[in-house]
Amino acid sequence: MIDRLLTYDAIGWDFDGTLIDHPKSSIMHEFILAHPTKQHFILTFRTHGMENSMFREMRVKYRDAPLPRCFSGTHNINARAWEKFLATQKERMLGLYHGPLTPWEEYYVEWKGMMCDKLHLPVLVDDMTAHVLPGCEKYGIAYVHPDEL
Secondary structure, three states: OHHHHHHOOEEEEOOEOOOEOOOOHHHHHHHHHHOOOOEEEEEEOOOOOHHHHHHHHHHHHOOOOOOHHHOOEEEEOOHHHHHHHHHHHHHHHOOOOOOOOOHHHHHHHHHHHHHHHHHOOOEEEOOOHHHHHHHHHHHOOEEEOHHHO
């Protein structure tokens, strides 16, 4: 099933729940290692320095995980956008806020699609459909859930 990614020259990869902590993480690692001529980018919602430990965490959990040199780049969302999104989500859970998405929520759910568009990545592999599909649809980016690989 992962062969469906062969048609793409560049791929956006989510980190948490995709490249780590997903039952098919190792299969995705093997794909990245087997296709070094493809551009592989990590797009993550990690902020506040947590984005700096990704490769170390991946190597601890998966001995044969791809090294940083296997990726063309990593990009993480702005810390303020992440904080605003989280605060609004908390208000929604507590019943303090109802209604349409706020501008910060829209930015958050569209960010990975926007980054794929900016980086010319035609596809995004990500486990958080609700947090990325709106952006993928807006920017015409193919979306693949890791369960489908």
